[in-house]
Amino acid sequence: MAEKKTAQVLRAFFKYLLYRLQLAPLLHRVLFWLAKQQQRKQNNLYHQAYPGLVIPPDTFIYETYQLDYRKFIADGEVAAQEIINWTKPYLTNTDSKILDWGCGVGRIIRHLPGIVPTAQLYGADANEAMIDWNKTHYPGITFTTIHSFPPTPYAPDFFDLVYGFSVLTHIDASAQQAWIEELHRILRPGGVLLLTTHGTNYTQQLRLSEKRQLSANGIYTRQYPQQGHRMMTSWHQPFLFRQMLTPYFEVREMYEGKEHPQKAGGHDLWILQKKVI
Numbered sequence: 001m002a003e004k005k006t007a008q009v010l011r012a013f014f015k016y017l018l019y020r021l022q023l024a025p026l027l028h029r030v031l032f033w034l035a036k037q038q039q040r041k042q043n044n045l046y047h048q049a050y051p052g053l054v055i056p057p058d059t060f061i062y063e064t065y066q067l068d069y070r071k072f073i074a075d076g077e078v079a080a081q082e083i084i085n086w087t088k089p090y091l092t093n094t095d096s097k098i099l100d101w102g103c104g105v106g107r108i109i110r111h112l113p114g115i116v117p118t119a120q121l122y123g124a125d126a127n128e129a130m131i132d133w134n135k136t137h138y139p140g141i142t143f144t145t146i147h148s149f150p151p152t153p154y155a156p157d158f159f160d161l162v163y164g165f166s167v168l169t170h171i172d173a174s175a176q177q178a179w180i181e182e183l184h185r186i187l188r189p190g191g192v193l194l195l196t197t198h199g200t201n202y203t204q205q206l207r208l209s210e211k212r213q214l215s216a217n218g219i220y221t222r223q224y225p226q227q228g229h230r231m232m233t234s235w236h237q238p239f240l241f242r243q244m245l246t247p248y249f250e251v252r253e254m255y256e257g258k259e260h261p262q263k264a265g266g267h268d269l270w271i272l273q274k275k276v277i
Helices: 002-020 024-049 058-064 069-090 109-115 128-137 173-186 200-205 208-217 238-245
Strands: 097-101 120-125 142-145 159-164 187-197 219-222 233-236 249-255 268-274
Touching: 024 058, 024 069, 058 128, 069 109, 069 159, 069 187, 069 268, 097 109, 109 120, 120 128, 128 142, 159 173, 173 187, 173 219, 173 238, 187 233, 200 233, 208 219, 233 238, 238 249, 238 268
Parallel strands: 097 120, 097 159, 120 142, 159 187
Antiparallel strands: 187 268, 219 233, 249 268
């Protein structure tokens, strides 16, 4: 156990050092190459077993999740079903308009037509190449390229449900307040917002100086040249994040990842309902 903890500390320090030296893009390329080699045989076997299955390019999968075809498909389906189950008690409209905010290459939303067949489904992401790929491969879902900073092109009070699964975790701290306000704007009165954040379960990844900034500001971001990239990582202090949400949303349910790791893979899970302000 002690050896494992030491290894985790060393990995965290090495990663932090590369960020400080502005070598995070190099680290990303190396980690992608390693993941590709590690998963090559398993992914090829999976592809052969399901030849007709739509699978995004490796670079897209790695940037948005893990480079494991089986987990990409299976975990995406589980997450889609859980999102509907978690939010159903607060939704009254059976023909809901649902937005996957930060949809990437559709890991979750690709499964929703089979779960909520009467819903109108929308996906939005700042990565234009991914959105173009989605438009080609996922018919019946409306995809839109958005900017990394609001506003979005959607009308006010448009959606019944918006979910952002591991999205705020990759948005710069300076943009998060604006995004909370924008998500409030595009949700109908009483609409539901589901978010996940890196909470106390992830603070062991931070150096002491970073933890101090997180405690002082409520949000801390490790920077990366590309906004929204997986290597741009943000951590949230639950108490202060709740204060940010309070003017706009009622917190209906909140599960800290450290206490409920099965809920959202260790992320903090927030189920919110729009206030009328």
